[in-house]
Structure formats: C-alpha cells, structure tokens
Amino acid sequence: MAKPKHSRPEPKNTLQGTRILGRIGGRPAIFFKSKKAGGILTLESAGERTIAQLAELDPRVRSIAAQPFSLDVSTGRLYTSREALAEARGERNSLEARHRDYTPDLLLELVNGLKPAVEVKDPRYPGDALYKAKLAKAHLLLKMRGQSLLTIYFRYQEASPLVHNAELLSRIQHADSPTRDLDELAYRIDRALGSDETELAKLLPALGIGIREAGLLVLHGLLSADLRSNTLDANARVRAAGGSLDHLQLLLLDEVQA
Template sequence: MKIDPEARPAARRIQKRGKVQKAHHIAGGKARGIVQLESITEVDCHNLCSLDPRVHEIYPQPVTFDLNTGQPFATKEELLARFQGTGYKPWVYTPDFKVVLIDGTIFFLEAKSEYTLSKQPEFLEYPSVFESFGQQLLLITEDEISPELKKNLGLLRPYIGRSMPEGLLPRLEASASNRFTYREAISELGFTQGELFTAILTGHLFLDLYSTALKKDTELLVFKGCTKHLELLPL
C-alpha cells in the first residue's frame, strides 16, 4: 500500500484490514519516500541494501509475476484480472524488492525468516524459477544478518547519502592517533555522532560492521575513503 506520495507504487497491498501482522513504516535509505514493509527481515534487508555502496536504488513490492511464464504485471490485481474467467491458474508472486546497482545490474530480493521457510519450503525453489526466465532472485534470511550488523544497520541508515561535513576529513587526519574509541572521538576529540556515522559510510572511518556493534568502547580506525567494507549484500 502506498502511504506517501513520494514513494513508488507497490504491486500489492502489504497490510489488510483485520490482519494481525504489523506493518513497518520506513523512511530514508535508497527507496523513495516512506515505504511500508511486512516483516523485520524485510526491514533489515531494506537497510542492508541502503548501506551497500553498490546499490543505486531499491523498489519495495515492485512488480507481480506469473511464475508459470515469467510474465510481469504492474499489480497483483492486474494479473488476477487478466486471467479471470479463463480457467487458467497463474502462479502469483510479488518479490519484496527490486534492486538496481550502480553498474545497472537489476535483481529481485526476497526476505524470508528461517521459520517461514520451514513452513513454506517452496520459496527455496524461487531463485531457480527466476533463473529459468532470465531473471535473478536473491533469497536472504535473518541468519545472513548478524545481531551486530542488524544493530549497525539501524544506527547508520539515517545518515546514508550524506556528504562528509566540511572540515571533517582534515580533523580526522590531524588526530594524534589513527585509532580511537567511539567514546574518545566524542568526549575528547569533539566529534558528533552524526560526523562519526557519516565518516563510516563514506569510508573515512572503519570497523567490521558484521561482527562489531557500534557502542561507546568500539574502536574506530581512520581509513582512506574506501567503502569496500560496506559491500555486505551476498552478491
């Protein structure tokens, strides 16, 4: 469901009236406007795509496929209307995201919990089905997003796309040591949280985001503007 005029239209409605499952409203990152997501795993994948510097834009609930043929439709309703009364039963599927990389590569992404896959193992077949009609589907579960990465994604997402504040890089390079803790950077060196998080996203500060949670005693390393460590999507 589209809840923001700036957001791209969704191919199917996320939350229906009376449905117990809670929808998550997310702003920022590399999707336009405020988008509505269905699960925590989708939220984490949205944040992961937004963090990864290889990603240009993401489209939540982008299109609905008939997986029998690979034919795409703008909405689920359009697909169902197309075959209504024909006796043909389409295999209806709407991926969670379409992901467009900086180099122009396009693939689809499905975020599923391990519990859901245990109850609906047919989703494991979907990547090969997509491959059969010349598309790519990446299936990600919560097992591929560590607790540390999950926390870091939530903290860093609001700063994605920001430029390095003027004068920040010379201050980093002028520090007495190229290593300091989060606490030292704020209390002793005078950096703000926003400056530190922006510097991480621009590759001017480094930490292992997959295995180290950002907290007061986390050590940060002054880096050279390389963002390779932010390429965390399993492509």
C-alpha cells in the same frame, strides 16, 4: 430502506507494487524512508526493513523498490501493477495465487547495472514444498529474462549489532547535513591512528567530537568498523577508512550474476 454498505478504500500508504500491504496475516505494514527508493518503502516484516536499510547504506546499490512485480510461474507472465495482476487472476478458472504468483520482496539496481530481485527469508521458516517449488520456478524464469533472484536468509534480532547499526546509520543518513569540516577530521584521524585501530571512545577526544557524531565518520568513509559483529558505540574498535566505503558493503551480493 437501509443504505447499502460500501467497503472502505485501502489507504494509499499501504499500497506497494503488486501487493496490498497492511492486512497480510493481520500484520501492519512497516515503513522505511529511503533516498534510494525516492520515498517511503512499504514492507512486510522487520527483517525486510533491515535488509532495505543495509541496501540503503551499501554503495553498490543505486536504487531500491519493494514488491516490484508479480511473476506467474505457470505462464512466465510478469505483472508490474496490482490492476494487471488482478485482471489476470480474474481470467483464471481459479485463483491459484499461492501456487502460481511469486512476488519478490525487493528489487535492487546495482551500480554495475544488474537488477537482482531479492527474497528475504527467516532461516527458521524456510517454507513448505509448494513454496520451494514456486521459488525454483521463479528463479529459472527470471534467469531466462537475464535477471537474478537472490534469497537472503536473515533472522531479525533487535539486539544484534547488524540490526542496531543498520537502524542507527540509516537514521543518521536522514539527519541534517554535517556542519563539521570532514577534511579536517580526516586529517586528525590520520594523525591519531595511522594504520592502527582503537576504541571509538579513545579516539573522539582527539577529534573534538562526541559519540553522537561518530556515525557520520563511518557513513562518509573517514572511519571503518566491523558493523556485522560490533555495535557502533563507545567500545567499538575503529580504524581510518581513507575515504573507502567498503565497510558499508553489508549485503551478500556475491551470488548476483548477469
């Protein structure tokens, strides 16, 4: 008698919040190591990863979570675990998941205490009428709970300066701690630049460092650059940041409200 076949358990590293990732549309999950998440974020697209990287860099963001909850837009009930969501679906006459269940891509906790849920959307694919109606209901229900739902329209382009810089700086964040004397480097930058700006390649000899270490100066607020429009390379124009991290505020968080 043949032994019954058992389905394989889902690998633990593809479980995230209330969703099972790694098999959505046949696409593999995308992983990002995040200090603000306290571990590995499991994401669904390269665009989501870039937004998570920008949140990691943004000094206004205290913590990050992926697929943090699911909201039933028909009842207003919110589920924070996959098991609770599955149990609720089992009690319905039909699953209706596409009509009823909304799961944000990210949840950010900001230093001002606000906790916006984030939907990352490619502007080329805004979604059909059903999706838009569900998103509108989710927005209203979350607002009633005192929470914002922020839709970030972002088209992932691997060669774009923003994507390149997000990847570069997030890698540097997880590298070894700098052994350079940052106070001494800040002094040299002030002497070399004052209030002027210059190309990075022209500044580095005065600092005695190479291009590979330049990202540290941006991360620590010694140098600032237009990270949205210019790739952080030898040709990037930089200026003294004086300890400010405003240049790392790359997420559009102006719509977040209490």
